Amino acid sequence: MPAFDNFVAERNREIITALTHHTDERFIYLWGEPGSGKTHLLQAWIAHAETLGRASIYLDGQYGPLPDFAREASFIAVDHVDDLAPDDQIALFSIYNSLKESGEGRLLMAGRQPPMALAVRDDLRTRLGWGLVFEVKALSDDDKLAALNAHAAERQLAIPEDVFRYLLTHWRRDLTSLIEMLDILDRYSLALRRPITVPLVKNVLQTTRADS
Numbered sequence: 001m002p003a004f005d006n007f008v009a010e011r012n013r014e015i016i017t018a019l020t021h022h023t024d025e026r027f028i029y030l031w032g033e034p035g036s037g038k039t040h041l042l043q044a045w046i047a048h049a050e051t052l053g054r055a056s057i058y059l060d061g062q063y064g065p066l067p068d069f070a071r072e073a074s075f076i077a078v079d080h081v082d083d084l085a086p087d088d089q090i091a092l093f094s095i096y097n098s099l100k101e102s103g104e105g106r107l108l109m110a111g112r113q114p115p116m117a118l119a120v121r122d123d124l125r126t127r128l129g130w131g132l133v134f135e136v137k138a139l140s141d142d143d144k145l146a147a148l149n150a151h152a153a154e155r156q157l158a159i160p161e162d163v164f165r166y167l168l169t170h171w172r173r174d175l176t177s178l179i180e181m182l183d184i185l186d187r188y189s190l191a192l193r194r195p196i197t198v199p200l201v202k203n204v205l206q207t208t209r210a211d212s
Helices: 015-021 038-051 069-072 086-104 122-128 141-154 161-170 175-192 200-212
Strands: 027-031 055-062 075-079 104-111 132-134
Touching: 015 038, 015 122, 015 132, 027 038, 027 069, 038 055, 038 075, 038 104, 055 122, 075 086, 075 122, 086 104, 086 122, 122 175, 141 175, 161 200, 175 200
Parallel strands: 027 104, 027 132, 055 075, 075 104
Antiparallel strands: none
16 A cells, blocks of 8 residues: 555655645645656555545546545645646646635645646646645666565565566566566465566566466
8 A cells, every 4th residue: 555654765755754744835746757656655645644634535637537526625636637638627727726725725746747848738737836846756776676675575475686686677667567566476476386486477477468
């Protein structure tokens, strides 16, 4: 489950601080390349808000439309704003203005590019740049290896280092896909009663690619 304590934050500590500490700035926009961790941060922020008893909602611009009842939440996260349909861009612009006028609530948004480079309505683009803007920096390979080791330890999996390095070279490089593959390998290992080794990884990757 996405949370701040399982996000590898070596290069993004300033963002974690902004999302977890009280600040007068109620509007935050995150941008960065696919797989850098933006969705994880938005979902972790919502989970954090729920622990504080806040009415919160996570919305994904890839799977619109934005629901009207989103306005009832005080913590609103909108992912993939660059994929919002024209009507949803109007809806987000309205949500932004309503929150600003009310003086309450917080809005966290994310996209692939900085605000002024987004192909969205001019008025929405301006709003996105009004608050705090952070670039979510992608993980280095060492960061990914550390995260994979931590995930394996959490699941009590004994996985050799060469397996992680093979995955980094031969599988999708975003952390979400890498961790999902570790979970798939765990299931294969249990079903076949074989340890997780590079030969097993090769077989699983071949099967996964054939299925897709």
